[in-house]
Amino acid sequence: MNSLRVTPKSFLSPGIFLLILVLLAASPLYVSPYTIVLLTTIFMFVILTVSWAIFSGPTGYISLAPAAFFGVGIYITAMLGKELPLLVVVGIGGLASFVLALIIGALTLRLRGIYFAILTFGLVELIRHFLLFWETNITGTRGRIVVLVENDVIFYIMLAILVLLMLTTYFLRRSKFGLALQSIGENEEAAAHRGINVTMVKVIVFAISAIFMGAAGAIMATKWTYIDPYIAFNPLFSFLPALMAIFGGMGQLYGPVIGAVIFTYLEEVLTTRFPYYYMLIFGVVLVVAILYLPNGLVGLLPRLWRRRWRKGGSAKQNAST
Amino acid sequence: MIKIILDVVVAGLLMGGIYALIAVGFSLQYGVARVLNIAHGEFIMIGAFITWTMYTVFGINPLVSLAIVGPIIFIIGFLLHKVLFARLRISSPSPAAYEGKSLLAAFGLLYIIQNVAILIWGAEVKGYSYLTSSFSLWGAVFATNRLVATLLAIGIGLAFYLFLARARIGKAIRAAAQDPATASLMGVNINLVLALCFGLGALLAGFGGSLISMMYSIQPAMGFQYTIIAIIVVVLGGLGSILGSFIGGFILGLVGSIVAYWQPALSLVAYYVIFILLLLIRPAGIMGK
Numbered sequence: 077m078n079s080l081r082v083t084p085k086s087f088l089s090p091g092i093f094l095l096i097l098v099l100l101a102a103s104p105l106y107v108s109p110y111t112i113v114l115l116t117t118i119f120m121f122v123i124l125t126v127s128w129a130i131f132s133g134p135t136g137y138i139s140l141a142p143a144a145f146f147g148v149g150i151y152i153t154a155m156l157g158k159e160l161p162l163l164v165v166v167g168i169g170g171l172a173s174f175v176l177a178l179i180i181g182a183l184t185l186r187l188r189g190i191y192f193a194i195l196t197f198g199l200v201e202l203i204r205h206f207l208l209f210w211e212t213n214i215t216g217t218r219g220r221i222v223v224l225v226e227n228d229v230i231f232y233i234m235l236a237i238l239v240l241l242m243l244t245t246y247f248l249r250r251s252k253f254g255l256a257l258q259s260i261g262e263n264e265e266a267a268a269h270r271g272i273n274v275t276m277v278k279v280i281v282f283a284i285s286a287i288f289m290g291a292a293g294a295i296m297a298t299k300w301t302y303i304d305p306y307i308a309f310n311p312l313f314s315f316l317p318a319l320m321a322i323f324g325g326m327g328q329l330y331g332p333v334i335g336a337v338i339f340t341y342l343e344e345v346l347t348t349r350f351p352y353y354y355m356l357i358f359g360v361v362l363v364v365a366i367l368y369l370p371n372g373l374v375g376l377l378p379r380l381w382r383r384r385w386r387k388g389g390s391a392k393q394n395a396s397t
Numbered sequence: 398m399i400k401i402i403l404d405v406v407v408a409g410l411l412m413g414g415i416y417a418l419i420a421v422g423f424s425l426q427y428g429v430a431r432v433l434n435i436a437h438g439e440f441i442m443i444g445a446f447i448t449w450t451m452y453t454v455f456g457i458n459p460l461v462s463l464a465i466v467g468p469i470i471f472i473i474g475f476l477l478h479k480v481l482f483a484r485l486r487i488s489s490p491s492p493a494a495y496e497g498k499s500l501l502a503a504f505g506l507l508y509i510i511q512n513v514a515i516l517i518w519g520a521e522v523k524g525y526s527y528l529t530s531s532f533s534l535w536g537a538v539f540a541t542n543r544l545v546a547t548l549l550a551i552g553i554g555l556a557f558y559l560f561l562a563r564a565r566i567g568k569a570i571r572a573a574a575q576d577p578a579t580a581s582l583m584g585v586n587i588n589l590v591l592a593l594c595f596g597l598g599a600l601l602a603g604f605g606g607s608l609i610s611m612m613y614s615i616q617p618a619m620g621f622q623y624t625i626i627a628i629i630v631v632v633l634g635g636l637g638s639i640l641g642s643f644i645g646g647f648i649l650g651l652v653g654s655i656v657a658y659w660q661p662a663l664s665l666v667a668y669y670v671i672f673i674l675l676l677l678i679r680p681a682g683i684m685g686k
Contacts, residue, residue: 138497187680190433190496190636194628195676201625202669209662315504322501356516359508366502367481370488 093242100235104228112231116299118340119234121320123241123292125336127285128317130245133326134254134261135278137188140314141180141196144203145173145286147308149293151207154303157223166233166294173290174283181279188264197314204309211305219304222297233295241288245329248281257281323365325372334373405658406651411539413650414547415605418554419623420630420642422601428637429574429594431492432482432499437627438620439510440470440599444606445615446518452525459527459611460549466603474599477506478592486591507620514617524614546608553604554643557597561639570594574637629672635682645683 104112124142132139149169156165184195211218248254256277259267268274297303316339324335342361346354369376419441426434444466451457451465482499489495528542561567572580573590581587605623609615630649634641649668656667675682 136493136497138500183677187676189493190427190500191676191680193497193500194433194632195673198628198669198672198676202666202673205665205669209666213662315501319501319504322498352516353512355508356512359505359512362505363481363502363509366498366505367484 097239101232104231109227112227113299114341114344116227116231116234116296117344118337119231119238120292120296121316121340122333122336123234123238123288124313124317125320125324125332126241126245127288129321129326129332130248130285131257131278131282132318133321133332134257136261137185137278138190138193138318139196139282140193140311140318141177141199141286142289142317143200143309143311143313144180144196145177145289146293146296146313147200147203147305147310148173148176149290149295150297150300150303150308151220152290153294153297154220154222154308157298162225162229162233162295162298166237166291169294170287170291173286173293176290177283177286178279181282182275185275185278185282197311200309200311200314204305207305207309219302219307222301222303224301225295225298227299230295230299234292237288237291237295242329244284244288248284249329253277253281319362319365321372323369323372325369325374325376327371328374331372331374338373401658405654407539408657409651409654410647411543411547411650412653413647414550414554415608415646416626416630416650417643417646418550418601418608419605419627420634420646421554421557421639422598422605423624423627424598424631424634424637424639424642425570425594425601426598427631428639429570430478430482430591430598431486431496432478432503432595433496433628434595434598435500435503435624436507436510436620437598437602438622438624439507439514440474440602440620441606441609441623442514442615442617442620443473443510444470444603445610445619446514446523446606446617447603448607448610449523449525449615450518452527459607460545463549463604463607466607467600470603471596471600473596475592475596477599478595481506482595483588483592511617511620518617520617522614522616525610527611540612542611546611550605550608553601557601558639558643566590566593626668629668631682632672632675632680633682635684638682638684641682641684648683 100115103115107115124146128139128142131137149166149172152169152172153165156168160168180196180199184192184199187195208218256267256272259270259272260274260277264274293308297308300307317336320335320339321332322335323339324333325331343354343358346357350357419437422440423434423437426432426437447466447469448459448462451462452459457465481502485498485502486495489498528540528545530541531538532541532544533539561570569580569585569590570593572583572585573587573594577587577591580590606615609623626649630645631642633649634643634645649671652667652671653664657664
């Protein structure tokens with residue numbers, strides 16, 4: 077599945093990436109404040125989705141823990157936001173999620189398949205309900221007010237996290253770790269017999285992916301101003317990254333990115349156009365995407381490509397795809 | 398002291414009956430049809446709302462509504478498997494990929510069903526009173542509807558167990574649970590059996606919903622909490638073990654009742670702690686192999 081190559085390699089040259097980056101970085105100069113907020117949300121989902129795909133893409137372990145890491149970041153900002161500089165808080169958010177992911181990973185990654193999915197899901201719920209209990213019964217207050225930060229600052233920090241994440245993903249895929257992870261996904265026993273420390277590789281990559289989710293949560297909290305356990309540890313933040321990644325297709329680095337961008341934009345359009353039917357339409361889109369796009373949008377391209385070329389009667393192109 | 402223990406135990410068993418029923422349905426859908434149905438609670442919600450509508454609009458006794466709720470929800474579940482999960486199963490490269498995809502598809506279903514229910518019934522909390530007179534059991538006082546609901550839950554559970562153990566189609570279901578490929582070689586119509594299992598799982602959820610609506614107020618968002626309980630019970634009993642789920646339901650009911658006596662706000666937290674410890678220490682559950 078991962079050997080699918082949709083577009084020529086030159087298309088994704090560093091130059092193009094740099095151009096997109098410059099265009100995005102300069103966008104506060106030429107787009108409306110509303111677009112900046114929308115872009116920030118899109119970046120957030122791209123970060124969550126790509127981080128999810130770093131680990132779950134190659135291994136096939138469905139992690140439903142993103143909400144835990146994201147929520148930890150949110151709570152770090154809520155607790156430390158007033159005392160420390162913003163960048164430090166974001167860093168701590170990422171670090172706290174990293175540590176949490178190391179613990180969760182060490183405990184749970186021995187479990188395979190569906191057990192891992194439901195255990196990570198259960199952990200998010202445990203954290204949420206424990207915090208809720210803590211806030212209502214011990215501290216006596218529910219929810220917290222978060223420091224306010226300008227939209228442009230949030231935008232730039234989110235963009236910076238995204239760039240760091242893309243670089244990490246790019247190099248991770250080409251590193252020894254990336255290859256080890258790939259072989260674990262294909263056959264875990266075989267990988268172990270080849271001398272790969274299977275558990276260690278899984279735990280480390282899992283923890284690395286959590287850093288970015290935590291950092292994204294830490295900065296996103298400032299946009300929401302008020303947070304409580306229901307907002308911070310909403311299971312939607314666990315499921316959406318998985319769905320966006322599958323929707324986009326996980327065979328390529330840019331699959332999850334495309335999935336997240338389209339999905340978030342779609343969500344935005346649906347909430348404003350059809351406020352009453354939005355969740356319903358959303359559910360239908362999810363089911364249809366899973367049913368009809370087994371390899372995601374990215375997987376759809378070569379199919380269309382082939383069909384077009386077959387009509388044109390070019391055997392050469394057929395053979396090369 | 399003895400009175401307190403009795404109080405707590407009876408309350409736990411009364412709750413456990415419903416948990417068991419819900420969990421058996423969930424277990425059937427996962428154990429045989431291999432769908433970790435995160436939308437299980439939505440079928441409970443539909444069952445509850447159909448019963449509510451029957452009672453408040455047509456004045457039909459909730460116990461009679463069971464006969465209406467059952468077929469409706471069974472057909473919904475059966476068709477859902479035919480048009481959605483059966484196709485996913487064929488298109489998935491491996492059983493593990495199918496489990497992942499069906500979990501995510503069920504998550505989409507959760508939204509669809511919940512929002513259709515909001516469009517039909519509105520988002521408000523609803524309820525009706527039925528058999529609210531109290532009875533005392535060894536000194537502990539409970540509403541009659543809880544006893545009726547628990548007895549029915551146990552009765553439905555036992556009837557279902559007999560069906561699986563004795564009926565011809567029940568044998569086919571058990572064969573499919575053990576090894577779908579071999580079962581189909583032995584002449585079991587595997588697609589029919591899987592759809593049947595999904596439908597039956599939904600049916601049990603619907604029955605659970607009917608019984609819940611007799612005791613508690615209902616709303617379209619009520620389903621998820623029961624889904625979570627079903628997941629915990631099924632893990633407790635052993636994924637795929639029907640008997641384990643049935644026993645697990647009562648165990649969880651008892652645990653919930655004990656913790657709730659001591660600190661009501663912590664009962665959900667206690668469920669998760671049990672759940673996670675269990676997965677870490679004994680993922681196969683109490684009845685698993």
